[in-house]
Amino acid sequence: MLLEIKNLHVEVEDKKILNGLTLSVEKGQVAAIMGPNGSGKSTLAYVLAGKDNYNVTEGDILLDGESILELAPDERAAKGIFLAFQYPVEVPGVATMTFLRTALNAQRKLRGEPEYSTPDFLKLVRETSAKLGVSQEHLRRAVNVGFSGGEKKRNEILQMAILQPRLAVLDETDSGLDIDALKTVSEGVNRLRSPERSMIVITHYQRLLDYIVPDVVHVLSKGKVVKSGGKELALELEAKGYAQYTDEAA
Amino acid sequence: MVDVTPIKTGAEQALVSAYESARAALPGKGAVAALREAAFKRFDASGLPHRRVEEWKYTDLRAMMRDAFPLAAPPDAAAKAKAKDAGKVFAGIDCRRLVFVDGAFVPELSDLTDEPGLTVASMAEALAKGDALVAAHVGKVFETDDAAVALNTALMGDGAVIRVAAGAALKRPIHLVFASSEAPSSSFIRSLIVVEKGAQAVIAESHESNFSQVNCALELVIGDGAQVDYFKATQTRGLHVASLLLTVGAKAHFNTFALNSDASLVRNQSFVRFAGEHSTGGIRGVNLLRGNDHVDTTMLIEHLAGHCASREQFKSVLDDQGHNVFQGKIVVQPHAQKTDTKMMTRALLLSDEAEADNKPELEIFADDVVCGHGATAGALDPGLKFYLMSRGIDDKQAEALLIQAFIGETVEEIAREDFREALMRAALEWLEARG
Numbered sequence: 001m002l003l004e005i006k007n008l009h010v011e012v013e014d015k016k017i018l019n020g021l022t023l024s025v026e027k028g029q030v031a032a033i034m035g036p037n038g039s040g041k042s043t044l045a046y047v048l049a050g051k052d053n054y055n056v057t058e059g060d061i062l063l064d065g066e067s068i069l070e071l072a073p074d075e076r077a078a079k080g081i082f083l084a085f086q087y088p089v090e091v092p093g094v095a096t097m098t099f100l101r102t103a104l105n106a107q108r109k110l111r112g113e114p115e116y117s118t119p120d121f122l123k124l125v126r127e128t129s130a131k132l133g134v135s136q137e138h139l140r141r142a143v144n145v146g147f148s149g150g151e152k153k154r155n156e157i158l159q160m161a162i163l164q165p166r167l168a169v170l171d172e173t174d175s176g177l178d179i180d181a182l183k184t185v186s187e188g189v190n191r192l193r194s195p196e197r198s199m200i201v202i203t204h205y206q207r208l209l210d211y212i213v214p215d216v217v218h219v220l221s222k223g224k225v226v227k228s229g230g231k232e233l234a235l236e237l238e239a240k241g242y243a244q245y246t247d248e249a250a
Numbered sequence: 251m252v253d254v255t256p257i258k259t260g261a262e263q264a265l266v267s268a269y270e271s272a273r274a275a276l277p278g279k280g281a282v283a284a285l286r287e288a289a290f291k292r293f294d295a296s297g298l299p300h301r302r303v304e305e306w307k308y309t310d311l312r313a314m315m316r317d318a319f320p321l322a323a324p325p326d327a328a329a330k331a332k333a334k335d336a337g338k339v340f341a342g343i344d345c346r347r348l349v350f351v352d353g354a355f356v357p358e359l360s361d362l363t364d365e366p367g368l369t370v371a372s373m374a375e376a377l378a379k380g381d382a383l384v385a386a387h388v389g390k391v392f393e394t395d396d397a398a399v400a401l402n403t404a405l406m407g408d409g410a411v412i413r414v415a416a417g418a419a420l421k422r423p424i425h426l427v428f429a430s431s432e433a434p435s436s437s438f439i440r441s442l443i444v445v446e447k448g449a450q451a452v453i454a455e456s457h458e459s460n461f462s463q464v465n466c467a468l469e470l471v472i473g474d475g476a477q478v479d480y481f482k483a484t485q486t487r488g489l490h491v492a493s494l495l496l497t498v499g500a501k502a503h504f505n506t507f508a509l510n511s512d513a514s515l516v517r518n519q520s521f522v523r524f525a526g527e528h529s530t531g532g533i534r535g536v537n538l539l540r541g542n543d544h545v546d547t548t549m550l551i552e553h554l555a556g557h558c559a560s561r562e563q564f565k566s567v568l569d570d571q572g573h574n575v576f577q578g579k580i581v582v583q584p585h586a587q588k589t590d591t592k593m594m595t596r597a598l599l600l601s602d603e604a605e606a607d608n609k610p611e612l613e614i615f616a617d618d619v620v621c622g623h624g625a626t627a628g629a630l631d632p633g634l635k636f637y638l639m640s641r642g643i644d645d646k647q648a649e650a651l652l653i654q655a656f657i658g659e660t661v662e663e664i665a666r667e668d669f670r671e672a673l674m675r676a677a678l679e680w681l682e683a684r685g
Contacts, residue, residue, distance in 0.1 A: 049640045052632065077642035089637045093655025099641070102651065107642035142655075159641060 001065075002027045002198045003167055008059035010040075010047050010223075017043040019223035020059070025167070028195040032209055032234060033202045035220035036242040041202045042086060044220070045171040048200075049083040050076050063167070077103075078110035080166030084156040084173055091143035096155070099143045100125060100162055107163060128161045132188045150181035157188040168192070169200045174208035186211030206238035221245045262297050264318035268436075269404050272321055276405070278377035285389045289403035292395065299397045308575040308607045309517050309546040311398070315489065319463050321405070322352035322435035329431035330356055336429035337456040339483040339509075339676045343668045345425035345454060352430055352462065353437030354408045359427075367418025367449070373409035373440050383413055387442055391469035392495035392521040399493050402467040406440035409466070412453075416446040416473070423452035423479075423669075428466070430459035430488075439466035447473040447499070452666070454481040459488045467493040474499035474526060480506040481669050482518070483676060490516045500526025500555070507664055508535035509673050510545045511680040520549040524558040524586070531560045534664075536657045536673075538680045539572030539604070546575035553586040556616075562593040565660045567653055568604035569684065579611040580621060587616050593623040598630065598656050600649075650681050 003025040010018035017040045025031050035041050047054045048061065050073040060067050068076055091099065105115040116124070129139060132154055144152050153173055160168055170189065174182055189212050193199070201212055209217075209231065217233040218225045219242075226245045227233065258266065269290050276286065298315060299306035325333075333351045348370065349359035355372040362370060376384045389403055410426055428439065445451045457464065464486070472478050476499065484490055490513065498504060510516050520533060537545045551560055566574040576595040597606030608625035630652055638648035657677055664670040 049636075051636055051640075072645065073636060073639035074642050074644045074648075077640055083640050085637070089631075089633050091634055091637065091652075091655065093658045094651055099638070099651075102647065103638075103641035103643055106644060106647065110642065110644075163641065 001025070002063065004062040004065075006060045006062070008047070008061065009057045010043055011055045011057055012043065012053060017223055018047070021220070021224045023218060023225055025198045025200060027198060029216065030193065030199045030201060030212065030214045032214035032217045033200060033220055034204070034206075034217060034234060034237055036246060037204070039220040040223040041220055042171055045083055045086075045169050045202055048076075048081060048169055049073055074106065075110065077163070078107045082160050082163055082165030082168045084153075084160060084168065084170045086172040086175060088144050088152040088156050090145045090147075092145050094143050096139045096141060096143050097125065100159065103159070104162060124162060129158055131191065132158050132161065133184055134158050149176035150178065150185075153177060153181065153185050154188070157185055161188065161192060166196065167198045167200070169202070171202045172204065173201070174203055174205065182208065182211065206234045209234045219245050258297060259312055259315075261315040261318040262312070265401065266294060268318065268321055272405070276407070277374045278380070280380070281385060282377050282380070282388075286404050286406070289389075289400040292400040293397055293404055296397045296400070303397070305396070305548060305577065308577075309544065311491070311517075314515065314544075315463075319434045319436040321407075322354070322431075322433075322437045322462070324354055325351035325356065325431055329429075330359060332431070333359055333427070333429035336458055337425055337427035339456050339485075340425050340454050340481070340669070340672055342672055343423060343425070343454075345423045347425050347427055348410055349427045349429065350408065350410075350439065352435055353428070353439045353464070355410070365421060367415040368420060369413040369415075371411040373411050373442065374407060376411045377406070381411065383444060384411060384442060387444065387469055387471060388440065391471055391497050392523055394495070394521055396493065396519070398465060398491045398517070398519070399467055399495070402438050402440060402465045402493065405438035405465075406467070407438050409439045409441035410443070411441070412443045414445045414449040414451045417448045419450040420452065423454055426453065426455045428455065428457045428464070430462045430464075432460060434461040436463040436465070439464065441466070441468045443468065444471045445473055445476045445478050448475040449473065450477045452479045454669070455483070457482075457484045457486055457490060459486045459490070461488045462486075463489040465491045467495060470494065470496045472496065472498045472502045472504050475501045477502065478504040479666060479669070480504065481673070482506070482508045483673065484508070484510045484516055484518070485512045486516065487512075487514050492516070492518050494518075494520040494522070496520065496522045498522070498524050498526065498529045498531060500528055502526065502529045503531070505532040505665070506534065507669070507673065508547070509676060510535070511538040511676060513543060513545055514541070515544050517546040517548065522549065522560075523552045523554060524560070525554050527555045527557045529558045531558070532563075532663065533560065534563045534660055536660055536677060537564070537566040537574055538677060539566065539574055540569040540684070542571050542573075544573045544575075546577075548575070548577040549579065551578070551580045551591070553580070553582045553589045553591070556585060556587040556589060558586070559590040562591070563660050563663065564595045565657050566595075566597045566606060567600065567657060568597060568606060569600040571601070571603045573605045575607045576625070577609045577611070578623070579613065580623075581613045582616050582619050582621065584615045587618045589616060589619040589621065591621045595625045596656075597627040598653065599627060600630070650684075653681060654678065
């Protein structure tokens with residue numbers, strides 16, 4: 001088992017958001033997390049990445065059987081956790097290339113691996129960005145500054161492709177995307193599917209799961225998993241809505 | 251009415267007696283001596299600037315200056331030897347170096363090779379022999395009642411006198427290297443640079459000192475159609491008060507950039523006058539403060555003629571108990587229509603105990619102008635930091651990247667790549683030392 005979340009309770013600014021969430025993700029598995037607004041989906045994403053002020057009051061998160069709760073976000077990244085943000089931030093003044101290179105080499109250094117040489121790095125970025133349709137012009141610009149919503153999401157997937165995580169958490173990657181952008185981004189994600197890589201795909205709508213087909217679907221309501229099933233569960237939710245689960249959890 | 255004579259502080263008394271005992275030996279007779287005497291009287295009446303003088307509100311020199319060090323003696327061999335390595339900030343750039351130790355010109359360390367259109371002299375010598383260029387400009391480029399300038403005029407010793415003749419374009423930048431000896435001393439440096447009509451010059455100035463008290467003033471005349479870039483880097487553990495007195499002619503272009511890093515107590519004041527139409531000027535800088543560093547950037551920009559544009563942009567990064575002051579006053583006189591100015595000052599606070607005071611002021615007497623200003627002070631955005639860290643970049647490196655980006659915005663405005671890189675490197679050294 002790559003990831004085990006056990007009875008996780010999380011508070012943000014004294015407000016309880018996760019209430020005993022238990023979830024496992026196998027190696028190579030793509031798990032979809034669905035749920036209504038406010039069910040704790042994004043909180044789960046942030047708490048996995050180690051954001052400040054997301055206080056775990058009970059339970060544990062194990063990666064390869066070891067707790068990651070005490071690890072800083074950069075240490076979690078080096079262990080292979082990657083969060084594709086729902087709202088990727090703009091970082092004025094930091095060129096995308098500098099950012100990618102600093103991140104990749106910082107992770108490698110933490111893992112005790114040799115840093116990428118400039119030619120090797122440039123080759124890697126050129127090849128990866130071409131596949132995702134990210135232009136050289138975008139790579140020269142400051143991270144996400146002046147990017148459209150779709151370009152920002154594509155930039156997240158580009159980072160994921162370069163950093164090669166073992167566990168990718170995609171937080172509402174479909175939000176704000178038109179159908180063409182959704183296809184491009186999904187293709188990018190699908191290319192990264194591998195028996196060595198697990199993914200948690202967080203989404204409100206079933207639409208994304210037409211393109212990124214999950215192995216399992218978990219339904220989140222009021223801070224815990226209320227139902228798990230195969231990919232057909234997503235279709236059922238699309239047809240019947242979340243009401244039955246919000247009522248059950250109440 | 252009772253005649254009130256303020257009690258002089260120890261430092262003020264020391265400065266008055268320094269002047270009185272040095273008066274006869276200071277370079278220049280006649281008109282120069284009269285200029286000194288008038289300036290001394292102004293200083294004697296006002297004393298050191300203090301918090302009740304609006305322009306010095308945040309830098310109370312009377313309180314901060316506990317004593318005044320003796321006037322610097324001519325530098326000895328050891329001080330001169332040390333000065334060979336001074337001016338590291340710009341060392342990688344091929345410049346004409348003019349070296350000063352404790353304010354005194356050191357010809358044997360300076361590059362005095364001939365260049366057509368360029369005249370270089372020592373201010374002390376020029377004052378002593380009644381040089382015509384000095385007589386025409388010193389004390390006249392931008393007249394002000396400022397007490398620090400008055401004190402400089404009263405006690406001015408040595409400095410550089412540079413003339414770039416009409417139409418000449420200097421092949422290399424001139425680097426004025428101001429080094430200091432280990433002895434606590436005070437120096438009053440006065441320089442004059444005249445860049446005549448259509449001439450082009452790049453001037454860099456570096457100041458390094460341990461304990462000394464430096465009061466320097468540069469009078470800069472930029473003629474019609476001339477182009478000047480002026481860079482100043484200050485690293486000092488002593489007291490540094492610098493005044494730039496600048497007059498710009500018509501259709502001229504200039505940019506100034508000041509970097510203060512590892513500077514414990516600095517006041518950089520600029521007095522800039524746009525006297526001719528269709529000129530542009532950029533006045534920019536970056537201040538990096540830690541410990542108890544105190545850096546004050548104060549400027550008075552006067553637009554006397556129309557159709558000129560000026561850009562003022564300053565960024566400060568404050569750690570520990572650093573205290574940064576920015577006071578920028580732009581005055582647009584009635585005839586200066588179509589003036590276009592934009593002033594921006596931003597402070598990045600890395601510590602809860604740091605203090606940034608921003609005071610932009612506009613006085614506009616013309617009705618067809620575009621003048622804007624902005625000021626911000628804030629901490630690093632935790633959202634940005636988390637984003638960088640979530641990609642594997644550690645805490646310190648994430649902060650360093652964001653700080654670099656913050657100051658980079660201003661450094662990037664430097665058109666010359668060599669100076670841009672040299673100043674960015676100096677800023678990065680400060681960041682690295684932060685650990």
